[in-house]
Amino acid sequence: MSAPRSGYRSVSMSRTTGSSVGSYKRAGRTGFPLSASPMGMDAFDFSQSTALSNELKIVRTNEKEQMQGLNDRFATFIEKVRHVEQQNKALEAELGALRQRHAEPSRLADLYQQEIRELRAQLEQVCAERERAALERDAAEEELHKAHERCDEEARRRDEAERTLQAFRKDVDDASLARLDLERKVESLLDEIGFLRKVHDEEVAELTSVIQASQVSVEVEVAKPDLTSALKEIRAQYESLASKNLQSAEEWYRSKFADLNEQASRSSEAIRASREEVNEFRRQLQSRTIEIESLRGTNESLERQIREMEDRHNHEVVGFQDAIGELENELRNTKSEMARHLREYQDLLNVKMALDIEIAAYRKLLEGEETRLSTGITYPISSIPSFNYQSRIYPTSTKISKKERVEDEDKPIGGSDNSASKKGDSGETEVVTSKN
Template sequence: MHTHTHLKQANKVQGLNCITAESSWRLPGHEKEILQALNDRFAGYIDKVRNLEMHNRNLEAEAAALRQSQAGRASVGEHYERELGDLRGLLQQLTGEKARAALEHEHLEEDIQHLRVRLEDEARNREELEAGVRAMKKYVEECRLARLELDKKMRALEEEATFLKKNHEEEVMELLAQIQGAQVSFDMRDALKADVTSALREIRSQLDTHASKSATHAEEWFKGELDQRGSKEIAEYRRQLQSRTIELETLRGTKESLERQRMESEDRHQDDLGSLQAGHQCRRAITNLDNELKTTKWEMASQLKDYQELLNVKMALDIEIAAYRSVRVRKHT
């Protein structure tokens, strides 16, 4: 009877230990702490099973001794038989709990491995997104520098055109002054030499022709120089714009790929969330994954904003190119 009471108390202690271990699983902790708790629980189960087996052997020895010494007392033998049956049932119960604990330990290791793979995938996605952001920033800086360079070259062309126009006007004024001076000189001698009139007309005609040819030649040279330089600048800018457009399309494809990966990651997260919510020991891991997913969504929103800004920069550059071409056309006309 005393032995049966001792076993009931051991069973209660075992139940308390199980509740304590299960409660410790519910508390937030690191994976190593969970594995350590499971290992401690297994060690406790093994010790309890060994103690019960030893106690069972002792009881069987005592029962055998009692049966030999008190063969006539059948009631005592039946009592010990019942107690032995209870002990055997308790032993089977402990064996089943040990098997369940081992199965839970195996499932927990699988869940932890799955979470590690998920975290590694999220880390890789985050690195790819950061690389995309750096590429976007570099592209924006290159566009800004290209715009500054084009503005500088446009100002240089405008200054050169102004200088050539001013120089041409000065040459024309100088030729006109020479013509007027020659005209005054010949008019003063007209009274004395009538035959000089035809020579003056011829000289004036030659000077007018020379001035007209000089003006036409200067204008044609200026237009040719401006067209040549402008064509080279426009061709170079078109090449740069085409290169930037290709890079933008590449980044757009990268962005779409990252968006698909994000959606797939979110779908996998929702599926895993439904399966992991059944285990109390994985609540902290689920919370961490939710936080990681929210952070990833925020970073994706930020990168989409940067991408939209790049598109706006490209549109602004297209508008500036159109304005530049319009200025060139007006200058030519």
């Protein structure tokens, strides 16, 4: 609106004629503060904000890559956990089969030992996997700590961006105030130009009336053609001087007005750029806030899953330890039962040996008596000595092979045959025993 107004005023000024030296000096005095006023407005330097936005973009891409890596590690960790769970289920199935197997009467202790060795190997494997899972958990916790540090760094950068944004807002407000001040100054200058034009028109009218009055008085008093030409020359000089003053003043005001318009346009462009940058910072702040919230949710879910896995593994380890303790108790009970059966078997074997010795002794006596009766020869019969049958003690080891048992069963019989009776050439019977 100000540009057409100035054009209209310039046209009206070109139509007017005549001025005075006093008005020119007054215009110069009023225009001097405008030329000396601080009009230069430095353009905003956004290189720092551009570098900050580029750095934020780089950090965002790095965070995306790190999040992808963490997701891949988490997927592998879940697969390992599933594999461990499948192994635990297989171990539980084997443990159930072992319990069913051990519920029945066992014949061999080697099976128990083999199963215990396998279970211990599996337990060691599970413990090793648990240690690996613990190491992976520690690595995940370290990555989580690093993610926390990155989140804190991003929060710090966000705070710095907010502070920079506040500073930019302050600069924008200052620029808006400066623009309003410049607009007010432009309006005041335009009003002053109008006032000066009115004063100039009035002065020109007064000078014209004075010149006409002086011309009339000269014509009345002295009617000479030389005065008229002199007045015309003076009028022409004054008119040329007034036109020059008007042109110089108009050019000066036009240059000042152009400078003000240029500064206002620069200020508006700077304000628009700062607003765009503020909007960009707001969008980045919202995206960073959303990413931080998602990272916090992921962090909480990972910590919860880690705690659940630790609890589940602890329960499984406790269950395996209880199962191993039960199997060891069953093995000890089985060993004690086998030892008891072996002792009973040894006692019965000793009784059998004693009975075999007595039967062999009585058989020899009967055969000798029959021989004496059939031949009619009387043999002196010595009194039968009292026997003390010492029971043979066998080792109470749980691992006794069938060969040793057969040898133990065969040795007393052969020994009784070899040591029970011996016949001499004279027909006397000798019983070899241990006397009291």
